[in-house]
Amino acid sequence: MRREGRGQKLGVVVNPVAGLGGAVGLKGTDGPETLARAVALGAVPAAGLRCALALRALLPLADRIEVLVPPGAMGEEAALAAGLRPRILAGLPPPVGDGTDTRRAAARLLAEQVDLLLFAGGDGTARDVVAVLGTGVPILGVPTGVKMHSAVFGTSPRAAGQTAARLLGGEPGIRLREAEVMDLDEAALRQGRVGASLYGIARVPHARGLVQACKAGARPDDEAALDALARVIARDWPADRLMILGCGTTTRRIKRAMGFEGTLLGVDVALGGRLIAADANEAQLLRLLERAGAGGAGIVASVTGGQGFLFGRGNQQISAEVIRRVGRDDIMVVTGAAKLATLDPALLHVDTGDAGVDAMLAGYMKIHTAPGQRMVMRVGAAA
Amino acid sequence: MTEPRAYRQASWNEPVAMELGAPGRRGLTFAAPEAEVAAIGAAEDLLPPAMRRRSRPALPEMTEHDTLRHYVRLSQQVLGMVGISLFGTCTMKYNPRVSEALGLRPQTAELHPLQHPSTLQGLLEIVWNFERILKALSGMDRFTFQAAGGADAAYAHVCVTRGWLEATGQLGVRDEIVTSIQAHPCNPATAAAGGFKVVTLPLEEGGYPSVEALKAALGPRTAALMINNPDDMGIYNPHMKEWVRLVKEAGALAFYDHANFNGVMGKIRARDLGFDACMFMLHKTFGGPKGGGGPAVGAYGCTEELSRFLPKPMVNKTASGFTLDIPENSVGKVREFMGNLHIVMRAYAWARGMGAEGINEASDISVLANNYMEKGLLAIRGVTKSHPDIDGPRMEMTRYSLGTLKEETGIGVGEVANRMTDYGVDAPWLAHEPWHFPEPFTPEAGELWSKEDIDTWVAVVRKVCEEAYANPEIVKSAPHNAAIAKVQAEGCEDPARWATTWRAYLRKHRGGARQQAAE
Numbered sequence: 012m013r014r015e016g017r018g019q020k021l022g023v024v025v026n027p028v029a030g031l032g033g034a035v036g037l038k039g040t041d042g043p044e045t046l047a048r049a050v051a052l053g054a055v056p057a058a059g060l061r062c063a064l065a066l067r068a069l070l071p072l073a074d075r076i077e078v079l080v081p082p083g084a085m086g087e088e089a090a091l092a093a094g095l096r097p098r099i100l101a102g103l104p105p106p107v108g109d110g111t112d113t114r115r116a117a118a119r120l121l122a123e124q125v126d127l128l129l130f131a132g133g134d135g136t137a138r139d140v141v142a143v144l145g146t147g148v149p150i151l152g153v154p155t156g157v158k159m160h161s162a163v164f165g166t167s168p169r170a171a172g173q174t175a176a177r178l179l180g181g182e183p184g185i186r187l188r189e190a191e192v193m194d195l196d197e198a199a200l201r202q203g204r205v206g207a208s209l210y211g212i213a214r215v216p217h218a219r220g221l222v223q224a225c226k227a228g229a230r231p232d233d234e235a236a237l238d239a240l241a242r243v244i245a246r247d248w249p250a251d252r253l254m255i256l257g258c259g260t261t262t263r264r265i266k267r268a269m270g271f272e273g274t275l276l277g278v279d280v281a282l283g284g285r286l287i288a289a290d291a292n293e294a295q296l297l298r299l300l301e302r303a304g305a306g307g308a309g310i311v312a313s314v315t316g317g318q319g320f321l322f323g324r325g326n327q328q329i330s331a332e333v334i335r336r337v338g339r340d341d342i343m344v345v346t347g348a349a350k351l352a353t354l355d356p357a358l359l360h361v362d363t364g365d366a367g368v369d370a371m372l373a374g375y376m377k378i379h380t381a382p383g384q385r386m387v388m389r390v391g392a393a394a
Numbered sequence: 395m396t397e398p399r400a401y402r403q404a405s406w407n408e409p410v411a412m413e414l415g416a417p418g419r420r421g422l423t424f425a426a427p428e429a430e431v432a433a434i435g436a437a438e439d440l441l442p443p444a445m446r447r448r449s450r451p452a453l454p455e456m457t458e459h460d461t462l463r464h465y466v467r468l469s470q471q472v473l474g475m476v477g478i479s480l481f482g483t484c485t486m487k488y489n490p491r492v493s494e495a496l497g498l499r500p501q502t503a504e505l506h507p508l509q510h511p512s513t514l515q516g517l518l519e520i521v522w523n524f525e526r527i528l529k530a531l532s533g534m535d536r537f538t539f540q541a542a543g544g545a546d547a548a549y550a551h552v553c554v555t556r557g558w559l560e561a562t563g564q565l566g567v568r569d570e571i572v573t574s575i576q577a578h579p580c581n582p583a584t585a586a587a588g589g590f591k592v593v594t595l596p597l598e599e600g601g602y603p604s605v606e607a608l609k610a611a612l613g614p615r616t617a618a619l620m621i622n623n624p625d626d627m628g629i630y631n632p633h634m635k636e637w638v639r640l641v642k643e644a645g646a647l648a649f650y651d652h653a654n655f656n657g658v659m660g661k662i663r664a665r666d667l668g669f670d671a672c673m674f675m676l677h678k679t680f681g682g683p684k685g686g687g688g689p690a691v692g693a694y695g696c697t698e699e700l701s702r703f704l705p706k707p708m709v710n711k712t713a714s715g716f717t718l719d720i721p722e723n724s725v726g727k728v729r730e731f732m733g734n735l736h737i738v739m740r741a742y743a744w745a746r747g748m749g750a751e752g753i754n755e756a757s758d759i760s761v762l763a764n765n766y767m768e769k770g771l772l773a774i775r776g777v778t779k780s781h782p783d784i785d786g787p788r789m790e791m792t793r794y795s796l797g798t799l800k801e802e803t804g805i806g807v808g809e810v811a812n813r814m815t816d817y818g819v820d821a822p823w824l825a826h827e828p829w830h831f832p833e834p835f836t837p838e839a840g841e842l843w844s845k846e847d848i849d850t851w852v853a854v855v856r857k858v859c860e861e862a863y864a865n866p867e868i869v870k871s872a873p874h875n876a877a878i879a880k881v882q883a884e885g886c887e888d889p890a891r892w893a894t895t896w897r898a899y900l901r902k903h904r905g906g907a908r909q910q911a912a913e
Contacts, residue, residue, distance in 0.1 A: 068804065169801050176804075183884045352575075352828050357596045375610030383591040384582070386575070387607050389598070 019076045019127075019179040022120030022148075023066065023097070024140065026113055026132035027084040029058045030155045058155040059089045061168040062131035065153040066093035068172030069179070076179050079123055081116040089131070113139040121148060127216070129153060129175050131168075134194040137161045141192045141211040149187055149214045151175055160324060162190035162317035163215050178216040188234070189260045190215040193316045193325050209258050209276045209315065209325040233347025236381035237261055240345060241268040243382045244311065245284065251306030254281040255296060255333070257326045261313035261345055278328040293330045300336050309341040310334070314378075319354045321390060322372065323362030331365030339371055348380040351388060362393040396849040398857050401818030404470035405877040411464060412896045415456035422458065452896075471877035478847045479820040480767075480837035483626050483791070485656045485678040485760075487842050493681070493743035497736045507731035511718045517735060518716035521709045524742040531753070532652075532672050533665025534695035539676070540705045540733040544653050545580035547673040547692025548620065550705060551649045552588030553725040554671065554696065555618045557703035558647065561723055568617035568646065574603050576625040578653055579826055590617060597830065601629035601781040608637055612644040622651035626825065626836045627780045628764065628788030630658075638668035647671065647700075655679045656840060657761050657790030660754030664695075671696040681744035682737040689734040691741070707732065756841035760790040763839035763848060768792055770852035771837075776802065776859045780831045790838060793825060796859075797832035805862035805869050807833040812880065813861065813872035817854040 066089060069076065078097040080086030085106060090097035100119050106112040113132070117140050120128055130140050131153040138161075140150055152164035153171045165171025178185045192211045241264035248254055256262045256279045266273035266281070273279040277290035280299055288295055300308055310333070315325045321344060322329060334342070344359075351357070361372045369392035377385040426432075438446050456464075473479075479486050496502065505517060525537045541547035552571070559565040571585035574595040582592040593611045595603035602625070619641045624630045631637070641648045650664040650672040656679050664672035676682045677690035684690055696704065705728050707718035718732075748756060765787045771777050776799030779792050800806040811821040825834035839848050862869050873879060885891040893899035 167801060173800075173804050183887075348828075351596075352830055357598070375607050377593060377611070380594075383586060384594070385592070386594045387596060387603075387611050389596075389607070 019072075019181075020123065020125040021069065021076055021078050021175065021179060022117075022123065022125035022128040023062065023078060023080045023086040023090060024113055024116045024120070024128065024130045024132075024136075025058050025062045025081075025084065025086050025089050026130070026136040026139075026155075027058055028108070029132035029136055030061075058131045058153075059084055059092070061155045062086075062089035062129075062153050063092035064168040065129065065131070065165070065172030065175070066090055066095055068169060068176045070094055072176055072180055079120060079125060081112075081119075085112060085116060110135065110139040114143050117143040127151060127175055127178055129171065131155045133159055134161050134192070137163050137192045137213070138194045138210045141213045144213070146189070146212060146214045149178070149216055151178075151215055160193040160195065160316040160318050160320070161213075163192060163213050164317065174216055174218055177218060185216050185218055187214045187216055189213070191259055191316050191325070195324075212260060212275060233349045233380075236384075237264050237345070237347055238268075239382050240379060241265040244343075244345070244379075245269045248284075248309075249306050250283040251304050252282075253299060253303045253306070253308035255279075255291075255299075255308060255310045255329065255337070256281060257310070257312035257315070257329060259313050259315050259325075261347070262311060265311060265345070278326060291328060293328050293333060296328060296330075296333045297336070300333065307341065308337055309343060310337050311343045311345060313344065314346040314350060314354075314359060317353075319359050320393070321359045321361050323360070323364065323393065331363040331368040334363060334368050334372070335365075342372075342376075344376060344378045346378055346380065348384070348386060351378060351380065351386055357388065359388050359390045360393040361390060366392070396846070396853040398817035398819075398854045399850065401816065402875045403473075403877045404467070406467045406471065408464065408467045408471075410896070411454050411456070411461075412452075413454075414460065414464060415454040417455055419455045419457050419460070421456060421461055473815065473818070473820050475820060477819055478843065478851050480822065480839060480843065480848075480851050481820065482823040482836045482838065483825055484684070484823055485675075485790075485838055485840050486684070487678070487681040487744075487840060489681040489683060489740055489744055490747070493740045493747075494683070496743055497740050502736055502739055511716065515715055517739075518709050518718075520739055520742050521732075521735060522711055522716060524738055524745065525709070527742070527745050528674060528693055528695055530750070531659065531663065532674070532695050533663035534672060535698040536701040536704060536708065537693050537695040538704050538708060538733075539691050539693050539735065539738050540727065540729045540731075541673075541692035541694055542729050542734055543677070543690040544578065544651070544673060544675045544692045545584060546728055547675075547694040548578075548580045548649075548651060549584040549587065550692070550694045550725075550728045551618070551620065551671050551673065551696075552584045552590065553705070553728060554694075554700055554703045555590075555647055555649075556588060557723055557725045558700060559617060561703070564617075568615055570613075570615045571618050571620055572608070572611045572616060572641075572646075573620045574625065575828060575830070576602075576627060577620065577622050578625075578651060581620040581622075581651060585618075585620060591615075597627070600631075601627050601784050602631040605633050605636055605640070608640060612640060612646070614645070616641070616644050616646040618647040618649055620649045620651060622653055624654055624657065624789045624791075626654065626791055626793050628657075628790070628792040629781065629784065630789055635667050642668060649673070653678070654790065656838070657757055657764075659757035660750065661757060665697070670700055676737050676741040680741035682740050689737055691734050691737045693738075705729075757790070759841035760839065761787065763841065763843065764788060764790050764792060766845070767837065767839045767848050767852060770849070771855060774852075774856045774859050775799075776862065777855070780834070790840070791836055793831060793834050793836045795831040795834050799859055799862055800833045803862040803866050805866050807835050809869050809872065810855070810858050810862070811835075813858045813869045814854050815873045816875040817857065818875075819851055819854050 073095055078090055078095050080090050080097040081103055082099050087099055103115060113136055121144055128148055128150045130136055132155055137152055151171055153168050154164040165174055189212050191209055192213055193209050244265050245268035258276050258278060263275055269281060269284045271286040273286055274290040279286055280288040280291055314321055361369050363369055372390050375387050376390050378388050380386050528537045541550045559568055569591055570593050571590040572593045573581040576597055585592050595607050595611060598604045623634050638648045647670045650669040652672050652674050655674055672695050674693045676693055677684040702722040703725050704721045706720040706724040708721055710717050710719050771794055778795045778798055796807045815821050822835050822837055825836045893902050
C-alpha cells in the first residue's frame with residue numbers, strides 16, 4: 012500500500028458545525044435551521060479543536076508526510092493549531108454551510124490521491140465523505156458528531172490520530188477493514204421516531220489488538236473466521252428453507268459463498284442457495300414468508316454499525332412483523348468476535364418499533380462468530 | 395520512595411555457533427579404538443546403505459573452552475529469569491537449588507521410561523505420594539501427570555469427556571463445551587481440537603459471566619463446562635457452586651481450570667464445589683521451573699467415576715509394590731510415557747517443604763502481596779485496572795490496563811515492557827487474549843517476592859510511565875541498555891525471511907551458493 016518515491020499524503024476535512032446540536036439537546040446538526048437554533052442555544056464549535064487533538068498525534072511524522080486541508084475552519088485552523096504545516100487546497104468555492112462543503116473538499120482530496128482522509132464530524136459527515144470516496148480511499152473519523160452509528164470512528168480524537176499516524180508511518184500492525192456508514196433520519200428522530208439507513212461501506216484502518224506482530228499473525232482474524240463460517244452456513248442451510256439475509260458486509264460473505272452478490276445495503280432472500288428476491292422490502296418479505304414451504308424460514312442477520320444494533324438500525328425491512336413470524340429461535344446472528352469485543356457495554360440492541368417484539372428478542376442469544384464457535388450476548392431494547 | 399536499580403547488560407558481537415571454530419578443532423579427542431573394536435570396521439559400514447550420510451554434517455569445530463566462552467557470553471546477554479520477575483498471567487516461584495539437585499541426581503536423570511516398573515519403585519512412590527497431596531488439595535480421587543502443561547491437561551479433560559460420552563452413549567449428542575471469554579484460550583482451543591463446538595460466555599457487570607448467561611448457554615447438547623475462577627481479572631466468582639449445580643443438572647461435566655490456584659490454595663477444593671475434574675500447573679503453582687516453553691506438567695485430577703477414562707498408565711499401590719496399570723476405558727495417551735516426572739519430583743519437594751500449613755499461608759501472602767502491589771501501581775499516572783468500579787480486594791492477580799497511557803502518550807504495553815528491561819527486570823509477559831481492556835498486563839506478586847522486590851518492580855513501572863509522558867521517544871526506541879535492541883517482528887510473518895535453521899538462514903539471507911557450500 013505504501014507508495015515508494017514520495018511521502019504519504021493525508022487529507023483532512025473538518026465539518027465545523029458537527030456536534031453542535033448534541034451539546035444543546037438537539038439530535039444532530041443537519042440543516043441550516045437546526046444549526047442556527049444550536050448556535051442560538053449557546054453551542055460552541057468543538058469539531059476543529061477535537062480534530063487538532065487528533066492531528067497532534069501526527070507531529071512525529073510531520074517531516075515525512077504531506078497534509079492537505081481546505082482553508083479556514085474546514086481544516087487549516089485545526090492543522091495549524093496542531094503544529095503542522097499543511098498545504099491549503101486552492102480554488103474551493105466559499106463554504107455554504109452544509110454537506111456540499113464536505114463533498115467538495117473530499118472530491119478535491121480524491122483528485123490529489125491522498126492515502127488517508129481524516130475527517131472530523133459525525134454520521135452525516137461520514138455519509139458525505141463516503142458518497143464521494145466510496146472504498147477507493149481509506150477514511151477515518153475523528154468523533155465529533157452527535158450521531159455516531161457508523162463504524163468508521165476512532166474511539167477518541169487521540170486514538171483516531173494515533174491510528175492515522177501508524178498507518179501513514181507504515182507500521183505493520185495496521186490493517187484496513189470494511190466498515191458500515193450509517194445515518195439516522197434526524198427530522199424523524201426529533202419527532203421521536205428512529206429511522207436509520209446503511210449508506211455505504213468505507214475502508215477504515217484499524218490497529219490489530221496485539222503489539223507483537225508475529226504473535227498476532229498466528230491468530231486468524233474476524234475476516235478469515237467469517238469467511239469460513241459463511242461457507243459452512245451456505246453448505247448446511249436446508250434447500251427448502253427460506254433465508255432472509257440482512258444487510259452489510261458480514262452477510263455478503265454468506266451471499267458470496269452461495270454464489271451471488273446480492274444487495275450490500277439491502278435485505279435479500281435466498282432459497283436453495285439462489286437469490287429469489289433482491290433488496291426486498293417489508294411487504295415482499297411478508298409475502299415470501301406466507302408462501303414459505305415445509306422448510307420454514309430463518310433470518311440471518313449481523314450486528315450493524317459501531318453501536319451494537321441487531322435490529323432497527325439500517326435493516327428496518329426486517330420489521331417487527333417479519334421477526335414475529337420467523338420467531339426468535341430461527342434468527343441466526345453472525346458477527347466477528349473482535350467486533351463483539353469492542354462493544355462497551357457488551358450488549359446488543361434491538362429497536363423494532365414494537366415493544367412486544369423487542370421483549371421477545373431480549374435476553375441472551377448465541378452469536379455465531381466462527382464455525383463451531385458462538386458467543387453468548389445479552390440483547391436488550393434500545394433505551 | 396524506591397528507585398529502579400541502575401543496570402547495563404553485557405553486549406558482545408558474538409557470532410552464532412555455526413560461524414565459530416576452525417577446521418580440525420575439537421572439544422574432546424578420543425583414544426584410538428582397541429584392536430577388537432577396530433576389527434569390526436567403520437561404524438557407518440554397519441548401517442544400511444540408504445541410511446548413510448552422503449556428506450559430513452556441517453557442525454562447528456570448536457574447543458571445549460571456546461564453546462563454554464560462547465555460551466557464557468550468550469547468557470550474559472539475557473536477564474536469566476532470576477531477577478525480579480512478576481512475569482504476568484503466570485505464577486513464578488523460586489524452587490530451592492536442593493530440589494533442582496534432586497532432579498538432577500542420576501537416580502532420576504538416568505532412568506528410562508521403558509524400564510520395568512520393579513526398577514522404578516522409588517520414582518513411582520514419589521508420584522503416588524504427590525498424587526495424595528493433590529487429592530487432599532482438590533478432593534479429587536485420582537491424578538495423572540502425563541500432560542506436559544496446562545493446555546495439555548485441558549486437552550486431557552476433553553479426551554476424558556469424549557470417553558465418558560462414548561461410554562454413556564452420548565457421543566455426538568452432547569457436542570458443545572461452554573467456557574468464558576476470559577478463560578485461558580487453551581480451554582476453547584482444546585475443546586475445538588477435541589471436536590466440540592465452543593460456546594463462550596461474556597464478562598458482565600460483576601467482572602464475571604452471569605448465572606443467566608450460563609443458563610442460556612446450557613442445554614441438552616452441553617458436554618462440559620471448562621472454567622477458571624478467578625480468571626486473571628482477579629475477581630472470584632462467588633456463584634461457582636450454583637454454576638456447577640446448573641451444569642450437573644444439564645447433564646454435563648464440570649472442569650475447573652485451576653491455573654490461578656495460588657490465591658485459593660488450601661481454601662477451597664474443586665470437589666467440594668461439585669466439580670468432576672480439575673487441573674493444576676506444577677510448573678507454576680508448585681514451584682517447578684518454567685519459561686521458554688521448557689518441560690512442564692499439567693496435573694489432571696478427576697472423580698472415581700471418571701478415573702476409568704484417564705490416560706495410561708496410572709500408578710497404583712499394591713501389597714507387592716507400585717504398579718503401572720491401564721485404566722479400564724483409558725483414552726490412551728496425551729503425551730509420551732508418564733510425562734515430565736522430574737518436574738513432579740521438584741513439585742513434590744516443594745510441597746513437602748511447604749507443608750499443608752505453608753501452602754495455606756502462601757495463598758494468603760500472595761493475595762496480600764497483590765493488593766499491596768495494586769496500591770503502588772494504581773498510583774502511577776496512566777495505569778488503571780480492569781473493572782475499576784468493582785470495589786474490594788482482588789485475588790492473587792489483577793489485570794491492569796495501560797490504555798490511558800496509550801491514549802495520552804501513544805506508548806502501549808509492548809513498549810513499556812521493552813523499556814522495563816533497561817532497568818534490569820524481566821519484561822512482563824503479555825496478558826493473554828482477548829484484550830477487552832486495552833493494553834493489559836497482569837503481574838503476579840505471589841508469595842515469593844519480598845516487599846522490597848515488589849517496590850522495585852513498581853518503581854520501574856512508574857519510571858517508565860513517567861518517561862512515556864516526558865520523553866516518549868526513549869520508551870518507544872527501548873531497550874537501550876540491553877545487548878539486543880528492538881527486534882523487528884515483521885520477519886516472523888514473512889515466509890521469505892523467517893529462518894528457524896542455519897540452513898534456511900543461509901538460503902534466504904545469503905543466497906543459495908553459500909548454502910550449497912555448507913551442505
